[in-house]
Amino acid sequence: MKIFSAEQLKKADALTIKNQNITSEELMERAASLTTEEIHKRIQNAEIDIKIFCGVGNNGGDGLVIARLLIEKGYHVKVFVVNYTDKRSDDFLLNYERLKETTNDWPEYIKDEGDFPALSQNDFIIDAIFGIGLNRPLEGWIANLVKHINNSKAFILAIDMPSGLFLDRILKKEYQLISASFTISFQTPKLVFFLPQTMDYVGDLQVLDIGLDREFLNSEKTNSNLISKHEARVLYKPRKSNSHKGDYGHALIIGGSYGKIGSMVLTTTAALRTGAGLVSTFVPKCGYTILQTALPEAMVITDKNEEKLTNIDHSMDPSVICFGMGAGKDQMTVQAFKKLLQATEKPMLIDADGLNMISENKELLEFLPKKSVLTPHPKELERLIGEWEDDFDKLKKVEEFTKTYDVILVLKGSHTFTCAEGNIYINNSGNPGMATAGSGDVLSGIITGLISQQYEPLAAAILGVYLHGLSGDIVAENKSYQALISGDIAENMGAAFQSLFAD
Ligand SMILES: NC(=O)C1=CN([C@@H]2O[C@H](COP(=O)(O)OP(=O)(O)OC[C@H]3O[C@@H](n4cnc5c(N)ncnc54)[C@H](O)[C@@H]3O)[C@@H](O)[C@H]2O)[C@@H](O)CC1
Ligand SMILES: Nc1ncnc2c1ncn2[C@@H]1O[C@H](COP(=O)(O)OP(=O)(O)O)[C@@H](O)[C@H]1O
Numbered sequence: 001m002k003i004f005s006a007e008q009l010k011k012a013d014a015l016t017i018k019n020q021n022i023t024s025e026e027l028m029e030r031a032a033s034l035t036t037e038e039i040h041k042r043i044q045n046a047e048i049d050i051k052i053f054c055g056v057g058n059n060g061g062d063g064l065v066i067a068r069l070l071i072e073k074g075y076h077v078k079v080f081v082v083n084y085t086d087k088r089s090d091d092f093l094l095n096y097e098r099l100k101e102t103t104n105d106w107p108e109y110i111k112d113e114g115d116f117p118a119l120s121q122n123d124f125i126i127d128a129i130f131g132i133g134l135n136r137p138l139e140g141w142i143a144n145l146v147k148h149i150n151n152s153k154a155f156i157l158a159i160d161m162p163s164g165l166f167l168d169r170i171l172k173k174e175y176q177l178i179s180a181s182f183t184i185s186f187q188t189p190k191l192v193f194f195l196p197q198t199m200d201y202v203g204d205l206q207v208l209d210i211g212l213d214r215e216f217l218n219s220e221k222t223n224s225n226l227i228s229k230h231e232a233r234v235l236y237k238p239r240k241s242n243s244h245k246g247d248y249g250h251a252l253i254i255g256g257s258y259g260k261i262g263s264m265v266l267t268t269t270a271a272l273r274t275g276a277g278l279v280s281t282f283v284p285k286c287g288y289t290i291l292q293t294a295l296p297e298a299m300v301i302t303d304k305n306e307e308k309l310t311n312i313d314h315s316m317d318p319s320v321i322c323f324g325m326g327a328g329k330d331q332m333t334v335q336a337f338k339k340l341l342q343a344t345e346k347p348m349l350i351d352a353d354g355l356n357m358i359s360e361n362k363e364l365l366e367f368l369p370k371k372s373v374l375t376p377h378p379k380e381l382e383r384l385i386g387e388w389e390d391d392f393d394k395l396k397k398v399e400e401f402t403k404t405y406d407v408i409l410v411l412k413g414s415h416t417f418t419c420a421e422g423n424i425y426i427n428n429s430g431n432p433g434m435a436t437a438g439s440g441d442v443l444s445g446i447i448t449g450l451i452s453q454q455y456e457p458l459a460a461a462i463l464g465v466y467l468h469g470l471s472g473d474i475v476a477e478n479k480s481y482q483a484l485i486s487g488d489i490a491e492n493m494g495a496a497f498q499s500l501f502a503d
């Protein structure tokens with residue numbers, strides 16, 4: 001699903017109104033009534049106090065329509081108008097009049113701290129103060145109102161987006177914004193809903209299709225995309241019945257050191273479970289028995305050294321090489337890695353200590369095969385590209401890095417961002433149970449397994465990240481977040497592939 005900017009969303013609104021021959025007020029009614037239906041479905045006539053805070057722009061207009069429709073359904077609703085200016089949008093005014101015809105309990109005005117209503121944690125608060133029209137950070141009594149709402153500990157539903165959040169920048173910590181329990185957003189999600197610094201303000205997310213102009217949504221260019229099942233599915237390549245293991249490539253997985261051979265078992269298992277035709281591993285001698293015992297399906301070659309990689313002499317022509325898991329950073333390993341990079345032309349996957357070695361020996365960067373996939377977690381990324389001011393600055397630096405070296409960066413996190421060629425693919429599968437040792441090693445194996453089967457490296461990264469999360473979700477459903485261990489993610493790749501095509 002495409003992720004649009006505020007300007008694009010405003011353009012979509014305007015085009016929809018023109019092409020569908022409706023008024024802006026009808027579009028607002030549509031968005032708000034779909035939202036009301038969702039609320040009604042979830043709270044099912046519960047006897048709760050619903051307190052709706054409405055700004056005086058169109059986000060406030062949405063709030064007024066939701067108030068009217070909830071009152072018509074018999075809910076107990078109190079509306080507060082957050083009167084930050086005397087100017088009102090036309091649709092706010094119109095719906096204000098309509099609301100007054102629906103109830104005798106007229107909205108209360110908030111003009112300063114003295115007007116703040118008492119709030120209880122049993123209230124159901126709806127935040128319709130600001131949406132995509134926010135043009136400066138919240139200050140003065142409005143900032144205090146937001147603090148007051150957040151401090152209530154009540155359930156907070158944000159309409160379109162939490163008030164105070166910007167779509168294109170990160171505010172300094174001292175500024176207030178609504179910390180929502182749930183956000184119902186219109187038509188497409190916003191990039192800030194997925195950034196580590198802002199995602200917590202959004203809470204759970206639901207995106208409602210409010211029927212904005214299809215042609216515009218389809219044709220408009222955007223460089224951010226949310227990857228859910230639908231988007232992942234189209235990347236999948238079915239297997240031909242008339243095929244043999246040679247058609248699915250030979251993956252070579254290199255890494256490990258004394259005490260860290262387990263990471264190699266995880267990566268190798270994942271590559272096999274993802275469908276690579278042949279998988280060989282290259283490990284220090286101490287890894288030989290471990291790998292041969294754990295995985296009879298894999299072939300094992302060893303370094304001359306017992307405990308670490310010193311000379312990667314493989315004399316094969318693998319379809320893809322995956323390097324780094326558990327490799328350590330010994331100088332001899334760095335030299336071996338350098339020789340490997342110099343001798344390799346096909347795209348590689350580089351993870352963990354492979355990335356750390358590059359960060360500490362920047363001269364290695366020039367030998368990176370084009371279109372290689374690098375999979376850093378946040379600390380590894382910082383070592384690689386340096387510190388960033390905020391998440392937008394990070395994405396800018398990532399874009400520069402991927403363009404300079406012509407590589408794909410997979411920024412691992414609760415929403416993993418795959419970045420290449422100026423585009424961002426935001427993963428929407430996975431869960432906190434996956435924050436466990438070795439789950440990154442499994443991801444490396446999955447992506448390697450896909451590249452081995454002739455997926456383009458970028459497609460392999462996007463699909464691999466999605467399948468990794470999907471497998472994690474399937475495991476968590478059966479075992480809980482706590483009991484999920486990374487080997488389970490590799491073992492359940494079969495269920496993930498099946499689930500990709502189940503609705
Ligand atoms: N007809 C439409 O175009 C639709 C719009 N929709 C809603 O409209 C929203 C956007 O509405 P608007 O463009 O009116 O913008 P908002 O309602 O988000 O607020 C903008 C108003 O707040 C003022 N403002 C911005 N930052 C401020 C600050 N820090 N302190 C005080 N005042 C500030 C602006 O000057 C402007 O008057 C969307 O988020 C969505 O909720 C939906 O109803 C869908 C249809
Ligand atoms: N809260 C979370 N939600 C979704 N996925 C997560 C979460 N935490 C971690 N993950 C995923 O788990 C993996 C962790 O990788 P990494 O930090 O490299 O672990 P390790 O080094 O132990 O292998 C990444 O793919 C990441 O996206």
Ligand SMILES: [K+]
Nearest residue numbers: 127130161163
């Ligand atoms: K809002």
